Structures are given as C-alpha cells and as structure tokens.
Amino acid sequence: xxxxxxxxxxxxxxxxxxxxVYCNSSSVFSSLQWYRQExxxxxxxxxTVVTGGEVKKLKRLTFQFGDARKDSSLxxxxxQPGDTGLYLCAGVVVDGNxxxxxGKGNQVVVIP
Amino acid sequence: KAGVTQTPRYLIKTRGQxxxxxxxxxxxxxxxxxxxxxxxxxxxxxxxxxxxxxxxxGNFPGRFSGRQFSNSRSEMNxxxxxxxxxxxxxCASSLTSGSLYEQFFGPGTxxxxx
Numbered sequence: 698x699x700x701x702x703x704x705x706x707x708x709x710x711x712x713x714x715x716x717x718v719y720c721n722s723s724s725v726f727s728s729l730q731w732y733r734q735e736x737x738x739x740x741x742x743x744x745t746v747v748t749g750g751e752v753k754k755l756k757r758l759t760f761q762f763g764d765a766r767k768d769s770s771l772x773x774x775x776x777q778p779g780d781t782g783l784y785l786c787a788g789v790v791v792d793g794n795x796x797x798x799x800g801k802g803n804q805v806v807v808i809p
Numbered sequence: 810k811a812g813v814t815q816t817p818r819y820l821i822k823t824r825g826q827x828x829x830x831x832x833x834x835x836x837x838x839x840x841x842x843x844x845x846x847x848x849x850x851x852x853x854x855x856x857x858x859x860x861x862x863x864x865x866x867g868n869f870p871g872r873f874s875g876r877q878f879s880n881s882r883s884e885m886n887x888x889x890x891x892x893x894x895x896x897x898x899x900c901a902s903s904l905t906s907g908s909l910y911e912q913f914f915g916p917g918t919x920x921x922x923x
Contacts, residue, residue, distance in 0.1 A: 718841070728910070730910075732914075738850075738916050738917075739813070739901070739915050739916050741914070742912065773810055785851075785852065787852075794864045796854060796857065796910075796920065797854065798854070799844075799851055799853075799854075800851065800853035802851060
C-alpha cells in the first residue's frame with residue numbers, strides 16, 4: 698500500500714493552460730516536499746511545506762499543505778513546456794526514525 | 810558546490826551476478842540515502858547512512874546492502890541479481906536527517922539485469 702497517493706498519474710495539457718495535481722494520504726506528516734524529475738535525472742527539490750494550511754509560491758507554481766497535514770496540492774499557472782516532468786511528493790514519516798515516503802508521481806506533459 | 814555524483818551511470822548485468830554502485834554526496838552532507846525507482850513501484854526507500862552507521866532500512870531483502878565511509882561517500886551492493894532488480898538507483902544526500910529532511914539527489918545509476 699502506497700503511503701502517499703498522487704493524482705492524476707498522467708496529465709497532458711496545452712501551453713498556457715492551468716493545472717492542479719494532488720498528493721493525498723491518511724497519515725499525518727511533519728513536513729511535505731515536492732520534487733520534479735526530468736528524464737535521465739534525479740528528482741530536484743522544489744519546495745518544503747511545514748505548517749498546516751501553508752501556501753508557498755515559486756514563480757508560476759503554487760503549493761498548498763492541507764490543514765490536517767495529510768495532503769497537498771500543486772497548481773501551475775500558464776504552464777510552459779519547461780514544466781514538463783514527473784512531480785513527486787514526499788512526506789517525512791516520524792516513526793522513531795525520520796524517513797521520506799514518496800508518492801508514485803504525477804507525470805505532466807505540456808504541449809507547445 | 811558540486812552536486813551528488815553517482816557512478817556508474819549505466820550498468821548491464823546478468824542474473825546471479827553482483828553489483829556495487831557508488832555515491833559521493835555534496836561536500837559537508839553526512840546523510841546518504843538510497844532509493845530504487847521503477848515505473849510500477851515508484852521511489853522505494855532502501856536505506857540511510859549517517860556518520861558511517863545505517864540509521865534506517867526499507868523493506869528490501871538482505872541481498873541489498875550498503876556502507877558509508879568516513880568521507881561520507883557511500884556504496885550499495887546487490888548480490889545474486891534478479892530480473893526484478895532492473896531499476897534506476899538513486900542516491901540522495903542531506904545535511905542531517907532532521908524533521909525537514911530535504912534531500913539532494915544524484916542522477917542515478919540505471920541497472921539492467923538480463
């Protein structure tokens with residue numbers, strides 16, 4: 698069973714459109730991170746959210762952490778081809794030893 | 810600062826062989842974690858090393874092992890390779906494994922088992 702469920706698994710949109718992807722869990726996390734991974738590369742950290750209800754903006758990307766710290770969303774405004782990639786959310790599981798649990802990712806393709 | 814480096818980038822092995830992958834973390838980072846990434850399972854945590862000690866371990870068989878050296882460089886070894894071990898193996902380093910646990914990934918080693 699995946700600790701973090703990401704939806705949709707795959708999303709294809711036209712350049713200039715907006716999109717939102719989701720990361721959900723039944724577990725509470727002390728913090729949650731979003732990474733973007735491009736083909737042939739490792740994931741690159743985009744943002745860390747810590748406080749329930751927190752909203753962080755990174756240029757055209759808006760990240761929100763749910764009030765209960767169980768879920769998160771990523772909204773991209775006016776998507777560009779450079780936004781294409783696999784978006785991974787990861788939650789810090791506090792179970793005696795801190796460790797990261799990853800979702801399977803949201804594959805986003807932005808068509809020029 | 811140089812990023813996380815992994816060698817080799819690509820590897821082809823046959824069933825039953827063993828393999829050793831190497832990871833050099835960002836200078837000053839003492840925590841190194843290893844992950845296996847496959848299309849079906851996504852990123853699965855293998856283990857974490859901090860100051861040469863294994864601190865966390867995921868749910869992988871004993872064929873998967875690792876170690877960390879005094880300079881924080883890490884290696885992982887997979888013995889008696891199986892077809893299902895074909896995957897992208899990612900190494901990530903972080904300053905510490907505190908609650909923020911922000912990790913910096915290397916480009917990965919693509920292992921193909923024939």
